[in-house]
Amino acid sequence: MTSPFGTRLQRAMQSRGPLCAGLDPHRSLVEAWGLTYDLAGLERFTMTCVEAFGGQVAVVKPQSAFFEVFGSRGIAVLERALTDLHDAGTLTLLDAKRGDIGSTMSAYAEAFLGPDAVAPADALTVSPYLGYESLRPALDLADRTGRGVFVLALTSNPEGASVQHAVPRHGPGSVAASVVEGATVDNALARERGSLGSVGLVVGATVGTAVSDLGLDLVTAATPVLAPGFGAQGGTVDQLRATFGPALSQVLVSSSRELLQSGPDAGALREHARRLAGELAESLSA
Numbered sequence: 001m002t003s004p005f006g007t008r009l010q011r012a013m014q015s016r017g018p019l020c021a022g023l024d025p026h027r028s029l030v031e032a033w034g035l036t037y038d039l040a041g042l043e044r045f046t047m048t049c050v051e052a053f054g055g056q057v058a059v060v061k062p063q064s065a066f067f068e069v070f071g072s073r074g075i076a077v078l079e080r081a082l083t084d085l086h087d088a089g090t091l092t093l094l095d096a097k098r099g100d101i102g103s104t105m106s107a108y109a110e111a112f113l114g115p116d117a118v119a120p121a122d123a124l125t126v127s128p129y130l131g132y133e134s135l136r137p138a139l140d141l142a143d144r145t146g147r148g149v150f151v152l153a154l155t156s157n158p159e160g161a162s163v164q165h166a167v168p169r170h171g172p173g174s175v176a177a178s179v180v181e182g183a184t185v186d187n188a189l190a191r192e193r194g195s196l197g198s199v200g201l202v203v204g205a206t207v208g209t210a211v212s213d214l215g216l217d218l219v220t221a222a223t224p225v226l227a228p229g230f231g232a233q234g235g236t237v238d239q240l241r242a243t244f245g246p247a248l249s250q251v252l253v254s255s256s257r258e259l260l261q262s263g264p265d266a267g268a269l270r271e272h273a274r275r276l277a278g279e280l281a282e283s284l285s286a
């Protein structure tokens with residue numbers, strides 16, 4: 001039986017550093033790599049990333065949108081990347097931000113987190129903005145299959161605050177605080193065992209003082225924290241340190257565009273990822 005996702009992630013972060021390499025085949029990047037923006041270019045870009053990052057970094061996060069652009073043949077490229085990365089011993093986090101009413105969420109859960117998932121990632125990003133409990137089918141299935149989810153809490157984009165910082169009339173805290181509370185309850189068992197849970201949270205590297213302003217206790221939540229927004233969106237190491245404080249050891253830093261600019265040479269990409277993972281490990285340690 002495979003270990004829970006949270007345990008596998010914690011091990012991977014300890015041995016390879018807290019870097020999540022984003023696999024985002026933007027048109028501008030594909031063309032900057034000297035490739036044509038078509039299915040062949042997508043495939044070449046993706047397989048170069050697999051070669052560069054497979055077995056090297058803790059996690060690779062393909063952004064589903066860039067594969068969906070090319071329809072079913074783009075999805076086939078994504079599926080191959082997920083399988084090859086798994087075979088190379090790297091965890092995968094599919095960034096598809098799924099969220100729907102519970103009955104539909106069950107189908108999303110089967111598709112991405114089930115034993116026969118067509119896009120078999122180790123973890124999936126999910127959106128709780130139909131209510132945290134609407135995610136229950138995904139939370140339960142991930143638990144059964146040893147997979148994980150990352151729930152959007154405080155996203156890295158400036159528009160997120162208008163929803164996530166809001167304090168509902170009936171609630172004691174902000175919308176984001178209720179998401180953290182849900183993850184805290186779901187990770188209780190892992191916390192008792194002293195490991196990270198398999199229900200992660202997404203908190204952007206760009207959110208400034210929001211974690212403390214909103215009273216979010218990420219340490220008690222025992223959640224892995226995915227921090228996108230580093231690099232291209234302006235997030236820095238100093239900001240990560242200030243934002244996450246006592247929860248720094250739980251933070252997995254995501255970089256897509258900034259890292260991918262080192263292509264198209266797989267060796268140069270791998271070296272950039274190796275260097276960045278080392279710098280992050282050093283500067284995020286207490």
Ligand SMILES: O=c1ccn([C@@H]2O[C@H](COP(=O)(O)O)[C@@H](O)[C@H]2O)c(=O)[nH]1
Nearest residue numbers: 063155156204228229232233255256257
């Ligand atoms: O709050 C969020 C959640 C997800 N993302 C995704 O992460 C990458 C960021 O890419 P960069 O090039 O490093 O800016 C991208 O796939 C986003 O969809 C996010 O940015 N913020």
